[in-house]
Amino acid sequence: RDIFYSSTTVRASLPRNMIENSMFEEEPDVVDLAKDSTAFPEFPALDPDEVVYEPRSSRLLVRGLGENDLDDEEEDYESSARLLGMSFMNRSSTRSPSASPYIRQAPPRSCSRPSARMLVVGVFILVLVTSMAMVLYFLPGCTFTKTGCPKANSSTPMELVYPKSTTGEMFPWNELRLPASVRPVNYDLSLTPNLTSMTFTGRTIINMIIQHNTKRVVLHSSEINIIKATFQVGEGKSVEVKVLEYKPWQQIAVSFPGDLKEGQVCVLTLDYTANLSHTYDGFYNSSYNDKTGAKRVLAATQFEPQAARKAFPCFDEPAFKATFLVRITREPEYIALSNMPKAKTTTLPSGMLEDEFEQTSVNMSTYLVAFIVANFTSITRNVSNTLVSVYSVPEKKEHTQYALDTASRLLQFYNTVFDIDYPLRKLDLVAIPDFLAGAMENWGLITFRETSLLVQNQSSLLDKQLIANVVAHELAHQWFGNLVTMRWWNDLWLSEGFATYWQYASLMTEFPQLYLGNVFLEERFKAMAKDSLNSSHPVSVSAQVTTPEQVSEMFDSITYEKGASLLLMLNSTLPDGQFRKGLLEYLRQYRGSNTVTDDLWNSITRVAVQESVSDMMRTWTLQKGFPLVTVSRKGGEVTLTQEHFLLSTDNTTHTSSLWHIPVTYVNDSCSSAPSCRQMFTLRNKTATLKVSESVKWLKLNYMNTGFYIVHYGDEGWTALIDALKTDVSTLTPHDRASLIHNIFSLSRLGRVSFRQVLSLLDYTTNETETAPLTEALTQLSSVYRLLDKRPELRLVARMKAYILGHFGPLMDSQDWGVEESVSSQERRSALLELACSLGRKNCTDQATALYEQWTNSNQTNRIPGDLQRVVFSVAAQSDSGWLSLLDTYRLTTYDSEKRKILQALASTQDPRRIVWILSTVLEGGIIHTQELPLVISTVSDGFAGHLFVWDFVKESWDRIIEKFPVGSYSIQSIVKSTTSQFSTQTHLEEVQGFFSSLKERGSQMRSVQEALETIRLNQHWMDRNLATLRDWL
């Protein structure tokens, strides 16, 4: 059950529980609807509608037969049948089981001349099946769900369960996912937003094709009032039809007395009205104050993952790709933008203008559609055959140049590296004043927060690094995500993991001066922190991802950063050039369509010369967590052992997970150049490696490109520490950072003592490189902050003395002038922010002096960008400083500066100001509500704020989730920052009590599980280490 790499057969070698999970829990009607059907070439033409109306009992029966009663072939067949939406009892005898790529070829079975034995067995099975069916029939029934049968229904199992639509009539569909019987081909959208009444009217004409005979058309619609609906079949007459709505699932349906026939072309026309949304998704209104202080309004869209349905009725699932033609009617004072270039503008009799955009030249998913009505201005440039523009509010036009330069250069880079040209004639990058995410990759119309796109020319490279990072991510999506799209949200990493990977890969190549390597390393460490908890999830989720909350929760650091880390690991494992070759194959094969994770591995496996990439990568994407590799050595014999690195308060928790680990290593004779790297694949629980007896030490995971942690044992660690004390540069900076990260992690796991951690840190008095220094400071300050929240005054003082004793001289030696290199800026700001927050006088004096120079010069004497946050934060601790910063915040148009001022304002230790800033940001206005997660996380770090902020979140929960959807990244961040520093039983119970009282308003979130786990681990760590810390520090 635990080894699943040996066989080359695709599914057959998976442990049975995995087969079940992935098969049973996938949606029954997952059908590839892309125009290019190569992704799912021989999908049998079943009508999935039939499936859902199966009596529940037969499904239960299948479950009831279970593992013991079916042989393996049967079971696989059955699993696949379920995947295809068929019931076992009802499966068509004509269907070829080999038609699905998910199943093994069943051996041919002759049924023409059954033997007597087979007959007896057959009768026996029939009796067994019948009796079980009867038992189930008479038992209290329950609805079959993918988690089994959690609650009984009052109805009998044979009764069909349909929801009731708003009118009280039966709604003809009962699944969250749409049926596959109808496929949209083209949408014709006409929208007229009214920015005074904050409403809009719309007409959506959907051309669709019937895939399988059906009596219904079901699609998504949310918060839309449909006024009129007409339906036309083929060349027939358009007739008015009645639309049923089932609000809880955001679906509408039209039923027909007779069958719509396979292959028929139909047109559904819907006229409707709706309000512009007051949240951050759908077609929403945003506002800002212009330079005269007047309020300006605009309307923009944010559809990912499931909000296109709030702007127009649609088949709102990523696999339903179609083309779109958009028309927007606007007042002359505004401009309108959409995915495609404008085709024409018509003046209407009312004086309004109607912009018609070209029909999309590509098939795209609904979540990528976008439109904006605003009074923005732009700058533009031609790049190859694409017109690149950056839009902003007029007063920020001068802050758009850097984004234009970066986007232009990256577009060329991606065109070359992906070997497929960006397919549209224009690419707009638009800064939206109030916008929730960092940015959104809508095809041809990428939207950004102002702070993620706008920067002054004279800003520091560190500020520009952030902009370049976001631009590079969104541009990469135009291929990974837009051109090739995941079939469903459970494989979101195919979009986000890739965009994250390429944001670093492209910038490290094209903009080496931005030094993204350190950022990527930190992000990999962050992903590991989350993935070491039991509440983590596999990158490619086989469990149920259907509710809006479950879909929202997919946007997390596992999907993004772990996804990117796995791609980095694969790239550094394969011989040069093969990774890219594999990706080109994948892009070529699936352009315009939808994929699952296996499609990717199969594409790479096809072009890679070495062992099967699928076999290796499935061990990383199908199970959660990552391995710990323990090294033990006897002379020239090195034994490597792998186990799941799982932080747990319960030492008995073991998992049998195994990974194919591409272990890399260097040794004392050759340790820092890339050519020193040697590789060994660890597939089993343990393996032995031969090295020369004269080797003094080994360092595994060269440059930390592998997603695993290494424990060297007492002797191994001592040898490495000695080597570093003798010569820091014997290892690369990333290898040093990796040692620091690993030893802190091992201390959390209870494998090394905190004394050993400190003994490694002894070498850092000679450390001057950014990556190891920032890692050491991050780890130490997180321990410090944890202690700071406990009644441990003396220990906190000693911890502070330890940090300053170690890093004080380096902190004091930092220059406060303009610093050119990004790496130095990162190092300096990390050192100084910690120094000033610990109250080191040298730091606070310098910061105060710089702040005074800045205010005295009427803000013309600029503070270097990388020092702004520390300078503002020191200033914000005084009354006058805080108030003058608030004034600057209101007036400044410099977004990067503004964000740092906000963090400074939120870092105040004055309780009244903390309460004020929290309620002000939630209200919106002076501070956009988009900043709530940032404000909450800043307040939480401080001693004064961390309890206030928890009370605030509890009291304001309902208002918070009105703005930020349950499960979204913002909510995950809010839950994490308010609870991650608790370490007592009282707080554990408090947090548990609060979240369980929320019920459907958030108690089921993964981030809640993560919070509870983290508090327990903190508690456990304190129990284990407090006494010894008191001794050692």
Ligand SMILES: [Zn+2]
């Ligand atoms: Zn993304």
